[in-house]
Amino acid sequence: MRTRPLMSVRLSTAPTQDIGAGPHGTRVTFPIVGGSFEGDRLRGTVLPGGDDWTIKRPDGIIDLDLRVTLETDDGALIHMTFEGIRDDGAPGGPCFRTTPRFETAVAKYSFLNRLLAIGTAGIRADGPVHVIEEIL
Secondary structure: OOEEEEEEEEEEEOOOEEEEEEOOEEEEEEEEEEEEEEOOOOEEEEOOOEEEEEEEOOOOOEEEEEEEEEEEOOOOEEEEEEEEEEEOOOOOOOEEEEEEEEEOOOHHHHHHHHOOEEEEEEEEOOEEEEEEEEEO
């Protein structure tokens, strides 16, 4: 499979909301309060108001469901979602694998509406950093 870098996304989160154990696992949400993104073809800020809804499964894997709005430096709005998994038992610390998708009405960035992407991430002191690659 061939890929090329699309962007890195840094997320800032508020304190988590621990909803507790339910029928599918333990649900915790991570409210998104901001952040930034940067790549060769786009850059800007992550707007507050998004969230990462997670469920910790009985096997220890965490299912991810993130939804945020990106605003490019030139004012375009882009809806970004991803599903994925976080494996806290991976060698070297938490490991994220995600499948980002994008939606925008701005012609300049309409290439995002047609692409498929994959992502990885790590947790830094100031929050998670997602590295997203476009599948060619």
